[in-house]
Amino acid sequence: MLIIKEIKKIENQLVKLKKEGNSIGFVPTMGALHDGHLSLINQSKKQCKITVCSIFINPTQFNDPSDFQKYPVTIDQDIHVLTQHKCDILFLPEVQEMYPNGNVISKKFDFGALAQTLEGEFRPGHFDGMAHIVSHLLDIVKPDHLFMGQKDLQQAIIVQKMIALSNSKVLLHICATEREESGLAMSSRNSRLNKEDLEVAKDLYACLLMLKKQIKKGALKNEEEAVLTGKNFLEKNTSVKIEYIAWRYTNDLSPVRNDMHEKSALLIAAWVGGVRLIDNLMI
Ligand code: AMP
Numbered sequence: 192m193l194i195i196k197e198i199k200k201i202e203n204q205l206v207k208l209k210k211e212g213n214s215i216g217f218v219p220t221m222g223a224l225h226d227g228h229l230s231l232i233n234q235s236k237k238q239c240k241i242t243v244c245s246i247f248i249n250p251t252q253f254n255d256p257s258d259f260q261k262y263p264v265t266i267d268q269d270i271h272v273l274t275q276h277k278c279d280i281l282f283l284p285e286v287q288e289m290y291p292n293g294n295v296i297s298k299k300f301d302f303g304a305l306a307q308t309l310e311g312e313f314r315p316g317h318f319d320g321m322a323h324i325v326s327h328l329l330d331i332v333k334p335d336h337l338f339m340g341q342k343d344l345q346q347a348i349i350v351q352k353m354i355a356l357s358n359s360k361v362l363l364h365i366c367a368t369e370r371e372e373s374g375l376a377m378s379s380r381n382s383r384l385n386k387e388d389l390e391v392a393k394d395l396y397a398c399l400l401m402l403k404k405q406i407k408k409g410a411l412k413n414e415e416e417a418v419l420t421g422k423n424f425l426e427k428n429t430s431v432k433i434e435y436i437a438w439r440y441t442n443d444l445s446p447v448r449n450d451m452h453e454k455s456a457l458l459i460a461a462w463v464g465g466v467r468l469i470d471n472l473m474i
Contacts, residue, residue, distance in 0.1 A: 192273055193280045198289075198331050201282050205243070205332060213240035217334035217361075219325060222246040223263040223379035224272055227369040231338040232276045234366050243332050244273055245282040251294050252320030258467070263382050282332070289327065296323045300356055302349050308444050309458060310345050310469070313434050321346060322353050329361060337361050342368040342376050344456060344471045348441065368470070370396065376470045388464030391428050398424045398436070399457050399472040406438075406451075406474055414438040414446035417457065425461070432462040438474070 195201040205215060216239030218231045224246075235242040246269060253259035266283075273281055286294075296319050305311075306318040329337070337354075339347045347365045354361055369377045374396035375389065384392055398421050405411045411420060414437060421436040438447045441454045451474070458471040 192270070192278050194270065194283055195280060196283050196285065196288065198284065201243075201280065202331060204280065205241075208241050209333075214336070215239060215332065215334040216242045216336045216338060217328070217332045218242065218244045218278075218338045219328050220244060220246055221248045221262065221379065222269050223265050223382065224269045225369070225377045225379065225381075227340055227342060227377040229272060229276055230369050231340060231366050232273065232278050234364060235336065235338050236277060238364075239334075239336055241279045242277075243280045243282060243334065244278050245284075245328055245332070247282075247284055247289060247324065247328075249320055249324040250286060250290075251296055251323060252317050254314045254316050261383065263379050282328075289324065296320060298323045298326050300326075300353055302352055305345070305349055305352060305444055309435060309437060309439075310460070313460060318346070318349055322349060325350055326353060326357065329359065334361055337363045338366055339363065340368060341365050341471070341473075342378070343469070344441070344458060345444065348444065374400070376468075378468065380466050380468065383466045384464055388430075388466070391430055392463045392468055394425060394428055394431065395459050395461055395463075395468060395470050396472075399459060399470060402436075402438075402457050403472055403474060406457075411438075412449050414448070417447075421457075421459070430463065434460040434462070434467070441473075 216235030218235055220228050248262050250259060300322050311318055351363050354363060373393035375393045401424055402417050402421050411417045417438040418436045425431050425433060437458045441456050447455050455474045456471050460469045
């Protein structure tokens with residue numbers, strides 16, 4: 192695996208590979224890689240000749256400085272697993288390389304309500320930083336295919352919109368969420384959970400499964416009803432602090448209102464043991 196830290200170098204390398212007719216798949220990450228990330232690498236390997244992974248902990252998408260400070264860094268281990276999975280190129284820039292003028296968000300998009308609700312409401316500015324860096328990375332890598340996780344469903348929906356707004360031809364693949372045996376969605380932040388927290392955290396997915404079952408039975412007809420039932424279910428865990436439970440249409444993330452003809456998803460964000468966790472489930 193080639194490890195490249197400079198923008199100019201990776202651009203030159205990729206121009207060469209594209210001239211030779213190789214399709215390029217791209218998996219942007221913030222490192223501390225787990226099987227969720229590796230499933231994206233595997234998808235890219237299946238569909239593309241060359242797979243590029245980036246590891247960059249993007250400072251501008253952290254609305255909470257202590258979350259940024261505590262974000263796990265396991266770079267040697269990451270390089271090891273990427274090599275094992277036959278990733279072709281790792282792009283590993285320093286902050287200075289991606290933000291030569293300080294942490295300035297120079298690329299702003301208008302995502303409207305999509306970016307103001309859910310994560311946008313609880314993490315102000317998060318999507319501005321995320322969209323800026325993904326757009327910058329796409330300009331550098333110019334992939335044919337982009338692989339992102341359904342785990343961050345709102346992020347994937349916003350990136351899809353960004354691709355449309357920029358008239359880009361990259362194909363976004365939203366890949367299934369990888370889970371622990373307990374059902375807990377894999378996340379780099381899970382490494383900060385202790386044994387008791389892990390026991391509690393698995394109830395987030397259990398809650399989503401329970402709500403889906405009720406919806407399929409016709410017992411819940413709109414977001415309001417789903418939120419009430421979800422909160423009741425999680426109430427027994429006094430150590431879970433729910434930020435939101437939502438049932439949204441996936442096209443515009445507006446609340447489901449007694450109409451299940453459109454595609455929808457349940458989404459949840461909650462704090463467990465000082466760690467903020469998110470998850471979702473398609474209906
Ligand atoms: P992150 O390193 O958290 O920024 O995530 C990098 C990419 O991996 C994003 O597209 C995430 O949605 C995706 N991802 C994170 N966790 C999972 C998971 N459990 N299953 C599948 N993809 C995931």
